[in-house]
Amino acid sequence: MYLYDQIDQRIVDERVRQFRNQTRRHLAGELSVDDFRPLRLQNGLYIERYAPMLRVAIPYGLLSSVQLRKLAHIARTYDKGYGHFSTRQNIQFNWPRLEDAPEILAELAGVQMHAIQTSGSCIRNTTTDHFAGVALDEIVDSFVWCELIRQWSALHPEFAYLPRKFKIAVSGSAADRAATWVHDIGLHALRAANDEIGFRVIVGGGLGRTPVVGHVICEYLPWCHLLTYLDAILRVYNRHGRRDNKYKARIKILVKELTPAVFAQQVEEEWSHLKDGPATLIEEEVRRIEGRFTRPAYAELLAEDTFLNAMLAAEKPFANWHRRNVHPHKVPGYAAVTLSLKRTGAAPGDASAEQMDAIAGLAERYSFGELRVSHEQNLVLPDVRVSDLHALWREIRPLGLATPNIGLLTNIIACPGGDFCSLANAKSIPVAEAIQQRFDDLDYLHDIGELDLNISGCMNSCGHHHIGHIGILGVDKQGEEYYQISIGGAQGVDASLGKVIGPAIAQDKVPEIVEKLIEVYLAERDGEEERFIDTVRRIGIEPFKDYVYGTNYQTPRRHSRQLAAA
Amino acid sequence: MAQIIKHRAVIQDSWQLLEQDPIGALPFSGDVIVPLDLWTRESDTLSFRLGRIGVWLEVDADPAAIAPDLDRFGVIAVRFAQFTDGRGNSLARLLRERYGYRGELRAIGDVLRDQLYYLSRCGFDAFTLRADQDPQQALSAFDDLSEAYQTSVERPQPLFRRRSKGHL
Numbered sequence A: 001m002y003l004y005d006q007i008d009q010r011i012v013d014e015r016v017r018q019f020r021n022q023t024r025r026h027l028a029g030e031l032s033v034d035d036f037r038p039l040r041l042q043n044g045l046y047i048e049r050y051a052p053m054l055r056v057a058i059p060y061g062l063l064s065s066v067q068l069r070k071l072a073h074i075a076r077t078y079d080k081g082y083g084h085f086s087t088r089q090n091i092q093f094n095w096p097r098l099e100d101a102p103e104i105l106a107e108l109a110g111v112q113m114h115a116i117q118t119s120g121s122c123i124r125n126t127t128t129d130h131f132a133g134v135a136l137d138e139i140v141d142s143f144v145w146c147e148l149i150r151q152w153s154a155l156h157p158e159f160a161y162l163p164r165k166f167k168i169a170v171s172g173s174a175a176d177r178a179a180t181w182v183h184d185i186g187l188h189a190l191r192a193a194n195d196e197i198g199f200r201v202i203v204g205g206g207l208g209r210t211p212v213v214g215h216v217i218c219e220y221l222p223w224c225h226l227l228t229y230l231d232a233i234l235r236v237y238n239r240h241g242r243r244d245n246k247y248k249a250r251i252k253i254l255v256k257e258l259t260p261a262v263f264a265q266q267v268e269e270e271w272s273h274l275k276d277g278p279a280t281l282i283e284e285e286v287r288r289i290e291g292r293f294t295r296p297a298y299a300e301l302l303a304e305d306t307f308l309n310a311m312l313a314a315e316k317p318f319a320n321w322h323r324r325n326v327h328p329h330k331v332p333g334y335a336a337v338t339l340s341l342k343r344t345g346a347a348p349g350d351a352s353a354e355q356m357d358a359i360a361g362l363a364e365r366y367s368f369g370e371l372r373v374s375h376e377q378n379l380v381l382p383d384v385r386v387s388d389l390h391a392l393w394r395e396i397r398p399l400g401l402a403t404p405n406i407g408l409l410t411n412i413i414a415c416p417g418g419d420f421c422s423l424a425n426a427k428s429i430p431v432a433e434a435i436q437q438r439f440d441d442l443d444y445l446h447d448i449g450e451l452d453l454n455i456s457g458c459m460n461s462c463g464h465h466h467i468g469h470i471g472i473l474g475v476d477k478q479g480e481e482y483y484q485i486s487i488g489g490a491q492g493v494d495a496s497l498g499k500v501i502g503p504a505i506a507q508d509k510v511p512e513i514v515e516k517l518i519e520v521y522l523a524e525r526d527g528e529e530e531r532f533i534d535t536v537r538r539i540g541i542e543p544f545k546d547y548v549y550g551t552n553y554q555t556p557r558r559h560s561r562q563l564a565a566a
Numbered sequence B: 001m002a003q004i005i006k007h008r009a010v011i012q013d014s015w016q017l018l019e020q021d022p023i024g025a026l027p028f029s030g031d032v033i034v035p036l037d038l039w040t041r042e043s044d045t046l047s048f049r050l051g052r053i054g055v056w057l058e059v060d061a062d063p064a065a066i067a068p069d070l071d072r073f074g075v076i077a078v079r080f081a082q083f084t085d086g087r088g089n090s091l092a093r094l095l096r097e098r099y100g101y102r103g104e105l106r107a108i109g110d111v112l113r114d115q116l117y118y119l120s121r122c123g124f125d126a127f128t129l130r131a132d133q134d135p136q137q138a139l140s141a142f143d144d145l146s147e148a149y150q151t152s153v154e155r156p157q158p159l160f161r162r163r164s165k166g167h168l
């Protein structure tokens, strides 16, 4: 955990005091709805369809058990007893009262949390890999850099009123688990030949109405220049990004209109004035931040555990869970465990106050009191002894947190959609549920293998449907809720955007269509190792399209398979 | 005369702001703030007037255009059509930090109490608030927060450098 020092704490406390004053003036009629709107947004408060929604930052996804208990307390006291983990390492409360918002923020400040800049046209919460600090393939521990960015971006006086929201993601490992290619700025922490840390800088990626994969504008930026370079990018965007049309206001449009090369030049030119200025990072500061992170006191363990191996051999459900939800760790004898918030029947990413309390207790007993929030809307216990895995599994099963579906079709990523969000064209949660119900046969699920399915309730793409292997987007068809299906999207190192397979379909048809896509995949795949996304890439979307909409598609191999099985 | 905030105090404003290009109607004496395009066209004539001269810019103005003239202005004003247009913040920093402007830098237009904190960190030292705002009550806004992480015009050294020098 990063531990605030006195000044970090004072800034958050004073921010609460400032917002308390603004809210009071608003309620007293001294601050109009329009004048108050950007102020409340920059403190995380939306006015949603049915009630205000408060979005709380979980900076770079790192959470302590004490903080999680506080979130449970807030859910219970100010909300209807649950919270929703979003795709950007935030938690959202859907039912707080406006009058209570300052008090909630004060409670959060008490456990070193805040909602600063979690909405509005400003620099949002910086996100990273949910396995940062423990991943086997880690190159650089991204937390330190994320915290430096958090401090730089928090209450930045120049960039509080950008043309649109601005999201930064950092990855410190070989695999990209932070969707860096589809952020306004993506940073890949690297090590040069001399071991010096630096960053590959990607700009202009994004989802939404105009999805784009970002462009590299700097292959290697030495660490000390990180903040001045970010200042330069943000200044070019702040001054020249479009403000006449909110659909064209994201940085991706500016980068596209200028071309990435010209944009890069403008950043270079701006940076030439800022480079080596006072915002240039110094080693002392990096070490100071590093030193404020507590690190688990790992025991020296053997990598192999005989008890674990015996249990894996003896209990198939445990082995299934282990295969999907347990992840390798850089320290021998430890593993990272995903607690699935994707149980059938629960909205993806939702956790009740009781679950949060229980998970906080698990984190204390099994994982040094630390947790991670993943952009796949699950929670992670990052530091579990492998010898404890079986006991942990037995505890989380009755809590509904052991669904062995990480990386599988039912690990659906979905935005809150029409049930909560005033911008929605269509609901997303019931669609997720219907799909989960259709695929509740575990053996079938495991046979289908790795598959990301993402759902967004509108073009704003909070459910990241463009980068789902299967993406589902809610659209409005003459007042009816319809869904457009795309396939072939992917996140990670080989990120790509999905292609729409045809006209939108009605809500009750969605599970059936997903099943049809799966049937084509199973018939066409070149062995079990070939994932859905690989098959789509190999054979294109046509066969899928034909089978879903058309008539003339046959699945020849399925036929022969059935014969073989008979 | 209108009240403005300058250097964190409410004072009477001695400047007259010319909203539009005042063909023929320019007062011969007194301190006036003229639109940028008038200045660009008539800077020589304007310099012969009695009284000081100021210029006002829209938030998207290019500061390089007036860079050679900076020491001829008694005030530079930046007009916010909407307080949510952050281009004025960048413009102020550029005028101060890149072009070295040291005179009065005034925010005008849709300027509200709750913007003062960020605007002053970007280099504005004077504010004509929107008509419905009470300048006296707005003064407390400068102290909404007592510390900040970033470099700013007010405190060019970022927090981490001030920390490392033991100034805190």
Ligand code: SF4
Pocket: A415, A416, A417, A418, A421, A422, A423, A424, A425, A456, A457, A458, A459, A460, A461, A462, A463
């Ligand atoms: S994608 Fe649309 S419906 Fe879903 S949360 Fe975002 S804005 Fe709301």
